[in-house]
Amino acid sequence: MRRYLLKAILCLSVLLVTSGSLQAGPAVDRIKKSGTLKVGVEPGFLPFEMRTPKDEWVGFDVEMMKAFAKSLGVKVQFTSTKWDGIIPGLMASKYDLIASGMTITPERAKIVLFSKPYYDAGLKILIGKKLEGQVKNLAALDNEKYTVLVKLGTTGDIFATKNLKKAKIRRMDSEADAAQSVVLGRGDAFIYDKPFMEIYESGHKGKVVLLPDLLSTESFGLAARKTDKDLIEAFNSFLDAWKANGGYDAAFKAMFQDLTWKKQFPNQF
DSSP states (O other): OOOOOOHHHHHHHHHHHHTTOSOOSOHHHHHHHHTEEEEEEOTTBTTTBEEOTTSOEESHHHHHHHHHHHHHTOEEEEEEOOGGGHHHHHHTTSOSEEOSOOBOOHHHHTTEEEOOOOEEEEEEEEEEGGGTTTOOSHHHHOSTTOEEEEETTSHHHHHHHHHOSSSEEEEESOHHHHHHHHHTTSOSEEEEEHHHHHHHHHTSTTTEEEOSOOOEEEEEOOEEETTOHHHHHHHHHHHHHHHHTTHHHHHHIIIIISOGGGGGSTTTO
16 A cells, blocks of 8 residues: 555564564464454555544454454553554554554565455545646656645555655655645655545545555555464454455445544545
């Protein structure tokens, strides 16, 4: 999905392994013994992981991890982490898994162990209403007069850097701030993940326009430490069962179609 990996993280992971900082032993047994599945997330990625004003966790990833923890007979604990520190936090054993709309990429797979994909996404372009009809695709956007916003360190950032040769690229720390900047005219376009973009556009009709083209296809997966193969295998088995028993479809409908979480964020989306 949305997230890019810096080479420095690879060096950090090697240091952590060689220093013996990783927890030893089968991960599932360790988690069952502790009674808690610890999950690293970066809140704010609609509708996967969000933190309500009442400090409650909601979203598709949240529902999925609650169900996975239940299948293991343990409770789940979410740890809020900034994106640029989410993989180092995993390697430092601050949590057992990352479940935060993370795109499966070859670069990340050098450091973490991914689950099978649980969601297929991709990148889209959000433009300001004033550009409707003028900017219809990526090629039209690649003009020196336009400023394109991206979230720092995401696959949107990498895509824009590789494909936009003329447009100005401005990197921001938050997807919400980037989208709002397009609404306010402080940027001409925003390149980011399809689920967030579709929900944002639906709540800002008449202010922004989502272009129809899908710029790329991406798959999201859970990430664990390389030593925790049994934990990933347990999740993969759970995912198959969750889909078979209707749990996946129910969570998808609630989060992506019915948007049941919106009532917990009055006047925000």
